[in-house]
Amino acid sequence: MTTLFLTDAEATRSLGVRLGNCLPAGSVILLEGDLGAGKTTLVQGIGEGLGIEDAIVSPTFTLINEYPEGRIPLYHLDLYRLEPSEVEVLNLESYWEGAEFPLGIVAIEWAERLPYKPQSYLYLRLSYSPESGRQAELVSVGNFDWGALAQDLGQAKDLPLQPETMRDLEA
Numbered sequence: 001m002t003t004l005f006l007t008d009a010e011a012t013r014s015l016g017v018r019l020g021n022c023l024p025a026g027s028v029i030l031l032e033g034d035l036g037a038g039k040t041t042l043v044q045g046i047g048e049g050l051g052i053e054d055a056i057v058s059p060t061f062t063l064i065n066e067y068p069e070g071r072i073p074l075y076h077l078d079l080y081r082l083e084p085s086e087v088e089v090l091n092l093e094s095y096w097e098g099a100e101f102p103l104g105i106v107a108i109e110w111a112e113r114l115p116y117k118p119q120s121y122l123y124l125r126l127s128y129s130p131e132s133g134r135q136a137e138l139v140s141v142g143n144f145d146w147g148a149l150a151q152d153l154g155q156a157k158d159l160p161l162q163p164e165t166m167r168d169l170e171a
């Protein structure tokens, strides 16, 4: 697990930019974190990293926003208003299987509402505590391909990384 300290909204966005720059097509990012934790801010950064110029707005009512015009497509989902049984019938796997839609980055807010998960994904939890402030925890599950991301995060100067985080990334 990798923990990053996100001192302000710009740090959250900047982490997203790095994900958008580095991740290969077929990446799924499952985002968890309380209301207002910064999930949409992070996805806005992903859009910027992919070179998407359209404004990335929260798909709370539309469920899925598709942005095809960047380096690879971005599929942004928000499951906040749904029960797992409602999510089940949406066939979300069509976004990461690559048959119906071209593979890109799938970013899912409120991913804890998913009744099923892809085989490989990046689990990214945003949290806040009064002692340590805002944090991002990143965990790769299955054969998640970090691409150039681990190295890139290790070199990030504008993210306030703790030494133990650097070691995690190099390991």
Ligand SMILES: Nc1ncnc2c1ncn2[C@@H]1O[C@H](COP(=O)(O)OP(=O)(O)OP(=O)(O)O)[C@@H](O)[C@H]1O
Pocket: 006, 007, 008, 009, 010, 011, 012, 033, 034, 035, 036, 037, 038, 039, 040, 041, 042, 058, 109, 134
């Ligand atoms: N690291 C941070 N430090 C301080 N403020 C932040 C940070 N990251 C994001 N914010 C701010 O927190 C607010 C909520 O962010 P955002 O809408 O991205 O959260 P969210 O997790 O998507 O919320 P929701 O659960 O409602 O979808 C925004 O004003 C954003 O600028």
Ligand SMILES: [Mg+2]
Pocket: 039, 040, 041, 058, 078, 109
């Ligand atoms: Mg949001």
